[in-house]
Amino acid sequence: MEMGSALIILESGLRLAIPLLCACLAGLWSERAGIIDIGLEGKMLAAAFAGAALAHFTGSAWLGLIGALLASLALALLHGFATIHRSGNQIVSGMAINMIAAGLTALIGAAWFGQGGRTPSLQGPARFEPIWLGMDALTLLALLSVPISWFALYQTRFGLRLRAAGENPSALETAGVGVAMIRYCGVMICGVLCGLGGAYLAIAQAAGFLPQMTAGKGFIALAALVFAKWRPLPSLLTCMLFGLLDATSIRLQGVSLPGLGQIPVQAIQALPYVLTVILLAGFVGRAIPPAAAGLPYVKEN
């Protein structure tokens, strides 16, 4: 494959990796703080809808982004309230958020815009356009959040405390730091990152919201998180790998390969999933989640 098409696949892979990366980092922040979040999908979907709706009404992509962040943050706080404050089951709460988001976005969308749950197509300044090397502002923000996450988690006191909340919350409490507060921080950062991912989907990559447009990306991000062993830089690499596989599968469709001829569409489309299973089964080794992830912390008196 010549240089030009390799670069094109790389660009396309990056575009497809960004929403995954946002969701993956979001899950990382939440789970590192001890809160498992399978509601990434729902938060992204809600953010995508709120972002597209606000961008449509105001004509400003940046206001759309703010709307997306707020919607996602609200759901994240709901998850936090249920699981931290009320010690509820984290899986159940996450699942509930996915269902609420899937139903509400389509319903409100149909009521507001009357286009089968879609928002009208966004044009001009209501969308993020490429500003640097073909990348738009949200792509740059998402990529920047990787080193920022790494720095915050591993080089700051806050990061240490947050990781402690996920590994050994009682030790953190003994040191005089409130676990609930730290966990809320983790959940809220998760909300912001999901909001970024959703906004990217609806107002940068596509031009508007469509029901179910996240199409399982929140769940693929969870797999990527395991694959990256809950670390920021490997998260980037994993999401890029998934994005590249997806881009390759799109590019290979209908193209004749030397020696192989034209590969059936179905085989191409299954490729990313097959490779994911192989990689997860064979190469990832032992992936150990944060020790206290999934366990509600109840202060001992």
Place this chain on the structure above:
Amino acid sequence: MMSQSNHRTSAQFLASAVSLFVLSLGITTAKAEVKPAIVYDLGGKFDKSFNEGAYMGAEKFKTESGIVYRDFEIQNDAQREQGLRRFARDGFSPIVAVGFSQASALEKVAAEFPNTQFTIIDMVVDKPNVQSIVFREQEGSFIVGLMAGRASKSGKVGFVGGMDIPLIRKFACGYVQGVKFAKPGAEVFQNMTGTTGAAWADPVKGGELAKSQIERGADVIYHAAGGTGLGVLRATADAGKLGIGVDSNQNGLFPGKVLTSMLKRVDVATYKSFADAKAGSWKAGVQVLGLKEQGVGYALDDNNKALVNADMLSAADQAIQDIISGKIAVHDYMADSQCPN
């Protein structure tokens, strides 16, 4: 306690008596004039595409005849049967079911209400009280293919389909024939978005597929992919290339960037079903609408006027005449699951 429950039973009795009365009233009016109804497919009434066509047809009937109709937008697959059955039970007839996905639900409900007239669009349901309306999409696709072939400077054009089903291959096949008719040596890239229903609502993937075709040199891309196609049209518009819309007139979505749209006149089909029922000439059985019946065609309006030159128009209109007269035979993919090109 006792008196309360007595009270309740009498209230219930009253309620059921009233509803019985209303019901009988409904049946008598049904005999007097038509009570049309529509059940839309998942895309919803205002999908800028297929369902909206049915809506337009029904609205036209309403303004012309003054007869109001009822409609129902389903939110999930399970509601198809519920919607159809409720309308049938309430005495509506004819009931138009929009979309091929309604077939199995309609088959069941049509058997339960043999005296109700049903019309299904885009699918054949073989029941004595069902009218099936299908289109010769290959003919309309041939015409837009011809226009694509003439508009293309690179000699390479693209097609992006939604779900990989025979119906969509029928679009693709007609399109390829049209392109080759206009430019025998032209290359046509074809992609399908997926193999599940999600392929109708994935504009991101649609956009990526379009971009990949553009990178290979395509400068006109036709989509038959529902909501996914919005991503295709967006990507072609962003890249300064031309898209071709489908089902309804999509020229206005990206003015000046959409060469034309392959019209599938679901509005005509819906209107005709209602009007025929009113006139008493409604007939069960299969109706195939092609160029001759003006069931398919291409869109020309202010948004694409500048893109379509006189040569292209006369070639398209000539081809329409030739297809109607039988001089040009457009192959139907669904006849033998094969495309000659």
